[in-house]
Amino acid sequence: MAFNKKEEFSAKEQSLAAFTKAISHPARIAILNVLAKKNECICGEIVDVLPLAQSTVSQHLKELKMAGLINGTVDGPRSCYCINWKAFEKFNSDFNSLFEKLKEVNAKCC
Amino acid sequence: MAFNKKEEFSAKEQSLAAFTKAISHPARIAILNVLAKKNECICGEIVDVLPLAQSTVSQHLKELKMAGLINGTVDGPRSCYCINWKAFEKFNSDFNSLFEKLKEVNAKCC
DNA sequence: AAGTATTATCGTATATTTGCGATAATAGAT
DNA sequence: ATCTATTATCGCAAATATACGATAATACTT
Numbered sequence: 001m002a003f004n005k006k007e008e009f010s011a012k013e014q015s016l017a018a019f020t021k022a023i024s025h026p027a028r029i030a031i032l033n034v035l036a037k038k039n040e041c042i043c044g045e046i047v048d049v050l051p052l053a054q055s056t057v058s059q060h061l062k063e064l065k066m067a068g069l070i071n072g073t074v075d076g077p078r079s080c081y082c083i084n085w086k087a088f089e090k091f092n093s094d095f096n097s098l099f100e101k102l103k104e105v106n107a108k109c110c
Numbered sequence: 111m112a113f114n115k116k117e118e119f120s121a122k123e124q125s126l127a128a129f130t131k132a133i134s135h136p137a138r139i140a141i142l143n144v145l146a147k148k149n150e151c152i153c154g155e156i157v158d159v160l161p162l163a164q165s166t167v168s169q170h171l172k173e174l175k176m177a178g179l180i181n182g183t184v185d186g187p188r189s190c191y192c193i194n195w196k197a198f199e200k201f202n203s204d205f206n207s208l209f210e211k212l213k214e215v216n217a218k219c220c
Numbered sequence: 221a222a223g224t225a226t227t228a229t230c231g232t233a234t235a236t237t238t239g240c241g242a243t244a245a246t247a248g249a250t
Numbered sequence: 251a252t253c254t255a256t257t258a259t260c261g262c263a264a265a266t267a268t269a270c271g272a273t274a275a276t277a278c279t280t
Contacts, residue, residue: 003240004239005161010136010140014136016136017135023130025267043226053271054226074227074276088209098139114268165241169259186246
């Protein structure tokens with residue numbers, strides 16, 4: 001049991017799900033919020049702001065990076081992150097193409 | 111370990127995370143897509159479309175309902191679901207208030 | 221060369237999610 | 251009253267996610 005059936009869905013569905021999964025934890029939303037507020041890329045400042053251990057924050061950053069939501073480069077002994085806005089634009093576009101258009105057409109039914 | 115630290119984040123962060131968590135699985139996105147396309151509320155038609163067992167689909171529907179993304183009413187021996195567009199509007203608004211505004215201000219940095 | 225500060229990774233424990241089959245619950249049809 | 255079709259729930263197994271401390275890796279400073 002618990003076979004992974006995710007591959008059986010469309011690429012768009014998988015892509016959308018991967019994006020939303022990446023931001024499905026308050027810590028990662030908080031990280032993105034910090035990155036969005038400060039145009040400058042940040043590193044361990046995030047650790048100071050979040051109520052989590054350094055290793056945990058690093059793990060969340062890794063997930064965001066692997067999902068393509070943020071960019072990260074090494075800058076000496078520290079790491080610099082910033083939001084990948086293109087990924088957000090793609091999400092907005094995909095999300096709207098699935099739901100937004102139909103909003104007006106649909107009335108509540110039950 | 112694995113203490114639940116979610117409560118330590120802001121209400122808005124938690125609310126956003128709850129919404130995105132609900133749509134963080136391709137099956138649930140597929141369900142929402144079906145509901146969006148057919149204005150009529152659907153029930154077991156979803157089971158026919160998805161590559162999952164009936165009990166699994168029912169579980170996904172329950173999650174979507176509990177997260178407030180869909181409404182469901184019992185209609186005889188079958189259940190009728192439809193999208194709660196207000197929840198989607200709230201999500202769009204919250205999401206944009208966190209990120210959208212800052213798009214133009216921010217340039218890529220790393 | 222040794223020390224320091226910052227960040228990433230490893231190992232581990234626990235919690236949650238995902239998925240199914242079996243079974244219960246519901247209400248219409250016979 | 252019994253059968254049938256539809257949906258929800260239960261119980262379980264496996265996979266993933268969450269979190270931490272300890273440790274490794276990196277590069278600057280002394």
